[in-house]
Amino acid sequence: MMAQPCTDTVMLEHWHPVVSLDELRGAGRCRTVLLDRPVEIVRAAGGARVLCDSAPVQTLVQYGYVWASFGTAPAPLFPFPEFDEADRRFVVTGVFGVQVSAGRAIENFLDMGHFPYVHTGILGEEPHTEVKEYDVEISQSRDEILATRCRFYQPKAAVSSDEGADVEYIYRVPHPNCSVLYKSSPVDETRLDAIYIFVQPMGQEKIRAHTGMCIIDDASTDLDIRSFQQTIFGQDKPILENQYPRRLPLDPRAETPIRADKSAIAYRRWLAAKGLGWGVIPAGA
């Protein structure tokens, strides 16, 4: 049973992730749903081909994923230079289905306030609950949100950490449904590990969350790295699925933010300015 296909031009004009190359290589093909439309991804020359009702859909292979767009002229995908740095490990930690809107999932990814309560003993722990002042800017030239100077005490910041530490974060939101966070690498303090979430909106309240990382770590196995990230994501999932309404309200008065939600406030404002009306509750609706 499929909902009315999405007709929101903001969503239609973007590239959306549909499957990791890792998964496609293993499975050969993949059937999924994008913007309420059934799509099929098959291996082809150049990487992959996406089909919808047997008709070809614009396809892009980048950053380890197959991306698709139903738009007339989708802009190039955001830059993600760390993906091409040869000494980084690129690990796909998997794709998980979640009953939530893409916006709620991205907001949760940006939120540090929940670390001690949801990721207890890993990304935070009481009494270290304060979200210290951080900076947020919406870059007009790059059309992305940047949150910097984020610091948080983490008992086990990464699979390679063996003790708690104050960890520095930078968050980027370069796409309405994609975010990359950078955090100090426990292995090399001059470098930052990159962790991404690329959200595939299946419907307005149903997503596939593609997560993974580009990190400096030559000791941990793929399985260790994956297990760590899956544990974190598994903790977020029930919290996400219990947020109502499931669509992200864009009216600034709809939910009461606190100072720690600065990045979420900027994110909602940025989405509203784009005129997004799908997967969200627009202001004045």
Place this chain on the structure above:
Amino acid sequence: MKLYDFELHAECYAARLMLSLLGVTYQTEAVDFYPEAAHLAPEFRAINPLGRLPLLEDGTLRFGTVQGILSYLAAAYDPTGHWAPDTAVLRGEVAGWMAVAGELAATAGQARLIETMFADGDAEAARAGAEALLRVIDQHLWFGEVEGRDWLCSATHPTIADIACFPHVVLSEDGGISRQDYPAIRRWIDRVKRLEGFTVMSGVFPTSSAL
């Protein structure tokens, strides 16, 4: 003792929970159940021909089903005999609810794997099957509370049957099954969470202490 384990696997959680409740120390070996499906690879089938998690190794012994693991652990490591009681009535009750746990795995558990990890199958049918079971369990627990019984079986303490059913019930929302209509089940979940030695998994949170 070694548990072949995957953090987000409901039945692996049943095994970890039982080990924790019994206070047994063990090591784990992670098996990449998702996305790699390593449990179906020849290397894992060599130790568990069923291609299934969890698998428990104790010395030279191996148990490759959750029912086997819980029954063995209770018989071997619970000197009180509470977890797998030895009376005729309780043996029958435990076996019955262990069978229901298997049906929960095939319905609520399968709905979760379909919705969350994109396993094949009919999610609607799996949810319908799960709801039918949850209604019966909720009624059974509700009448139990009226009669002064807190657990699935008629003992005054929990048994392995509670532990076998618990993960599929507590993770039901992952499969799109709300527990809003099952108040007695929600109270039973809290009672399990308050047991000494209870442990969480990713996606299951502790509860407050009873008033």
